[in-house]
Amino acid sequence: MDVQTDRQSGQQQAAAERAAERTGPRQAKIALLRKPGGIAEADEPSRVATRIDRLGRYYPDVRPVSPAAIAAGDPAAMTAAGAILERIAGTNDLLGVGYLEGGVTASAAVGRVNIRNAQGRLAGYGTGSLVSPELLLTNHHVLPDAATAGFSVVEFDYQDGVDGLPRPVRAFALDPDRFFAADRTLDFALVAVKATADELRPFGFNRLIASEGKAIVGDFVTIVQHPGGGKKQVALRENRVVDVLDDFLHYETDTEPGSSGSPVFNDQWEVVALHHAGVPAGGRAEYGGFLNEGVRVSKLLKFLREQPFPPDRQALLDRLATRPERARPADGGAPQVLTLSMPFDIRLRAEPAAGRIDPDYSNRAGYDPGFLPGHTVPLPGLSAELAGLAALNRQATGEPRYVLPYHHFSVVMHKERRLAMFTAVNIDGRTSRALRREADHWSLDPRVAVTEQIGEEIYRDNPLDRGHLVRRLDPAWGATEPIAQLANDDTFHFTNCSPQHKDFNQNKTTWAGLEDYVLNSADNFDLKVSVVTGPVLAADDDHYRGVRLPRQFWKVVAMVKDGGALSATAYLLSQEELIRGLEVAAGFDYGAYRTYQVPVRRIAELTGLSFGDLPAADPLAGLESTSVAQEVRTAADLVL
Structure with missing residues (x-):
């Protein structure tokens, strides 16, 4: 039972219009991505330089490249930028195993949203992600108002475990009376989950980071989702950003109805966008004739910062900048060690390594x-x-x-x-x-x-x-x-x-x-x-x-x-x-x-x-x- 409403159709129509308007620039960017080192030319020089600097937070050998030199087409700067981006964000499918560990951690916070009406009947499905210790992010067309949110629930662990058997599902009601904020244009809804901190702690959360440099044209993205309302799945690697708009990202990836509200991650498992629509895109065979659109995280956060909230709700919103906690054993001993067990059966959130700058500047x-x-x-x-x-x-x-x-x-x-x-x-x-x-x-x-x-x-x-x-x-x-x-x-x-x-x-x-x-x-x-x-x-x-x-x-x-x-x-x-x-x-x-x-x-x-x-x-x-x-x-x- 997919979400088939006028709201969703309206979002898809708006996305389709944006995709059509950007056909020429998008195709030019795709052509550049086919060139050796072209990833350094496919986006604005300042964005390329900022992306390289941000990658340096995760890769110690990455050094900044002058945006002025990139803009001027300086051969040494273009070679350096292209080499860095091709090595880290390019077409090489070889990734460190830390990528899998990060995915296991990030995916734990993603759940299936069961959309219910006032009579308690199931009206459709969406995807949502915890983005603070108590707040869940999804689309406006999934939860258009506080009333709908109050009838709906989110399910975590609706997925198969490493043994191939279904995991026990944990379901929680939503609590819009405690917090609810939404916007039709940016197609997002942020709502509190009706659960205690101890109940939600095992799932962690994916912080929203306002800083720029999280993704540029040519970056690969990963979407953790509940396609068609089914069990949790992940679309890996063949998913590339092909255009950056003021408020939206366009990317190629496999999504279906029910994926609405999914977090879109870069290779460092930072949330770069909130997925909300997939539309035809002029028959481009390289991504199956379809283009996907997500709302940029920086724009969501800017919108929220500009809204007046009562003190109790503002306090919850401020916790978007809180660092995820590590789970602790019941005896109060030392934090447990993060270990890998696929697929997606781990819950522990790892602290950033010492010597790494916190990427969220809002706190x-x-x-x-x-x-x-x-x-x-x-x-x-x-x-x-x-x-x-x-x-x-x-x-x-x-x-x-x-x-x-x-x-x-x-x-x-x-x-x-x-x-x-x-x-x-x-x-x-x-x-x-x-x-x-x-x-x-x-x-x-x-x-x-x-x-x-x-x-x-x-x-x-x-x-x-x-x-x-x-x-x-x-x-x-x-x-x-x-x-x-x-x-x-x-x-x-x-x-x-x-x-x-x-x-x-x-x-x-x-x-x-x-x-x-x-x-x-x-x-x-x-x-x-x-x-x-x-x-x-x-x-x-x-x-x-x-x-x-x-x-x-x-x-x-x-x-x-x-x-x-x-x-x-x-x-x-x-x-x-x-x-x-x-x-x-x-x-x-x-x-x-x-x-x-x-x-x-x-x-x-x-x-x-x-x-x-x-x-x-x-x-x-x-x-x-x-x-x-x-x-x-x-x-x-x-x-x-």
Whole structure:
């Protein structure tokens, strides 16, 4: 009993019209995909570059490729991009066994939706997937309203086990009174499941990720589905994205009625779309004359972010960003080890490996201005001129839109210099964790245009290091180690680094220990500090590989003294002598390896930033002798 309603027909008609309008561009993209390396040409350069960067989160040997070079058709860039995409997303059917493990995990959250009417009669079938600990995602034409959802149920484990026998089915009613949101245009419905957390935990959930770069033209997709209302099945490998629209993806794959509401996954088992329609497509034999359409996940999340919800429902929606939990044995022991047993009989959700950046950017709270007890230390203020030069966070939901929040710190980028104007981090000495450093793997931030951040290209074959602005362990604190690990990993964004000579970056100077010294000062109340750091982006910085290299770096460190007073100190360091051989040297400012304490107002003058009340909290503010920089050789030289 398939879903055959006017709603579904309307969605198919709209999809068919979009498919017809895109026939020419789609066929051109398919032709490019047949060329060796053509996958690097079949989508927009910025999308190709963002996709490569995202793949780098899963494959340590993948390095970013400049979108400008791709757009210009630079032979080296096109060769590099094509080689990466052909190897990972190309036609080679050989995949690591981790792909199967990921599929087993992802498929557990997929269930069959039994659509029932007010009389309790079965009206049709659809597919749905848990996308949070309590919310199920399917199509609007499957669950068009709260009333229909209230009559319907979802069944998990409607499938055969590894022994070929049917698994025991678990059925749950839906709970639209607790949460229901839907939209006809984007053809989605999001509804709560009437079950306890313990009842749903074995199935896990597939998080929805707003970030771009999850799929481009040429990527293969996998759909886990209940075709025709039958047992759970999966369409593997011969399913390729052939067009990317503003709100939809077009792809070739095998689906049937009853597959409506199925999650569409990339090879990394990230949900890229919500399947909703299959339509004729001009007799294209390469995909059986049919084309399938899914609603892009980023558009669903954008729609939800823009809707007003009561506090109780907003709290449930916020949990879309929650990390899946591992199941634990009944005796409360250690998490169980993920093992593979096909097909689809495993329930355990694995945590991302250490050193991998969390791909969902919607759950970063960023720098906290109220972190220091009894005081508010806001982010530095930008003049109108600087605000116009700040790169925009394309996923921002509030003001100012140029702030990039991470776990325990924030960054503001200069879009022309492609470097941070500043970073701001909260450090909690009471709950800090000394995490082991994994192999470095740096990533671009998908919230910022790739043309507004420096990637790997400047660091090749020279003595330049990727110098952390927020130190790796500064934000690595929290009640649990996973929280600290997420913050640690976030520091490996290119937005948080600046080109620094390796001797400057690796030398253990006074600069490297400033935060630690202030944090552990005997006069520091509550063992907390807030640190703002950045490069001095001077107009006369010289060029190297198209980037102007900063010669000086600064810090402003704030703490609360035992008496409750705020103290703010500022520091300046230069690497000019060390970068002299890389570009044309300008006048000498400060010697290499020499750290200076300077008035906070001096940093404001150098950067054009406003530090609010911090200059008045500077112990150097009233001392005439501090009108020039004072070198810091030992801790005794610091004035706190």
